[in-house]
Amino acid sequence: MSSDYAKAQVRPGTEGDLTALTDLYNRYVRETAITFDTTVLTPEERRPWLLSHPVDGPYRLMVAAAAASTAATTSTSTGSSGRILGYATSSPFRAKPAYATSVETTVYVAPDAGGRGIGTLLYTALFEALAGEDLHRAYAGIAQPNEASTRLHRRFGFRHTGTYREVGRKFGRYWDVAWYEKEL
Numbered sequence: 800m801s802s803d804y805a806k807a808q809v810r811p812g813t814e815g816d817l818t819a820l821t822d823l824y825n826r827y828v829r830e831t832a833i834t835f836d837t838t839v840l841t842p843e844e845r846r847p848w849l850l851s852h853p854v855d856g857p858y859r860l861m862v863a864a865a866a867a868s869t870a871a872t873t874s875t876s877t878g879s880s881g882r883i884l885g886y887a888t889s890s891p892f893r894a895k896p897a898y899a900t901s902v903e904t905t906v907y908v909a910p911d912a913g914g915r916g917i918g919t920l921l922y923t924a925l926f927e928a929l930a931g932e933d934l935h936r937a938y939a940g941i942a943q944p945n946e947a948s949t950r951l952h953r954r955f956g957f958r959h960t961g962t963y964r965e966v967g968r969k970f971g972r973y974w975d976v977a978w979y980e981k982e983l
Contacts, residue, residue: 807884807917809924812852812860819883820862821845823907832942832974833907835967852888857902857932861924862886863917884912887921889929892938900935902983906951918951926955926983934983942967943975957981 812820825839852860865881885908892901904925906918929937939957941948957979965973 806866807863807920808866808881809861809863809920811854811928812849812862812886814846814849816862816883816886817842817846817849820849820886823883823886823909826910827907832967832969833945833948835942835969835974837969851890857889857929857934858891859889859925859928860886861888861921861928863908863912863921882909884909885917885921887918887925889925889937892936900933902929902934902937904937904939906948913947918947919954922951922955929983932983937981937983939979939981940976941979943977949977949979952979952981955981 821840821842824834824836824845827834828836828839849860852858863884863886865884885906887904887906889902889904892898892903904922906921908917908921926937937957939948939952940963941952943962958981960978960980962975962977964975966976967974
């Protein structure tokens with residue numbers, strides 16, 4: 800792990816991160832089937848998502864940021880914390896009240912930060928933050944193929960529960976989504 804990544808700090812996301820988080824997410828929208836969004840978003844359009852992840856409670860946003868000294872050399876930076884290397888969230892699994900003790904989790908990592916332990920740092924912090932919450936299960940949907948995400952989720956104790964075949968269409972083709980669950 801390079802020194803930039805070794806110095807990464809994980810913290811709750813803030814409004815000051817909104818532009819950098821939107822830029823990172825939009826890269827996945829434009830270039831991958833990892834998200835099934837098909838149109839890039841503006842920071843204003845993304846603001847409700849950010850605000851739905853407060854500092855406490857079951858729905859969290861954790862951000863990994865490089866040391867502030869590395870921010871000047873990159874285009875995806877934020878405030879005094881340095882460049883955003885990735886983020887992890889826990890969000891409502893489904894809207895109906897009986898699902899309240901279940902969350903859906905996800906991780907997005909900057910392209911140059913993949914394979915450097917950033918996803919592990921993010922999920923470690925996210926699950927530590929969720930430890931005191933009234934939650935029973937975490938779920939993750941992984942568009943296929945995505946071996947890096949599958950390995951990360953298995954490392955954190957997620958088990959494969961099933962696959963929705965050709966459930967999403969993006970870039971002129973259909974994609975499968977494998978579903979994983981973890982006891983909390």
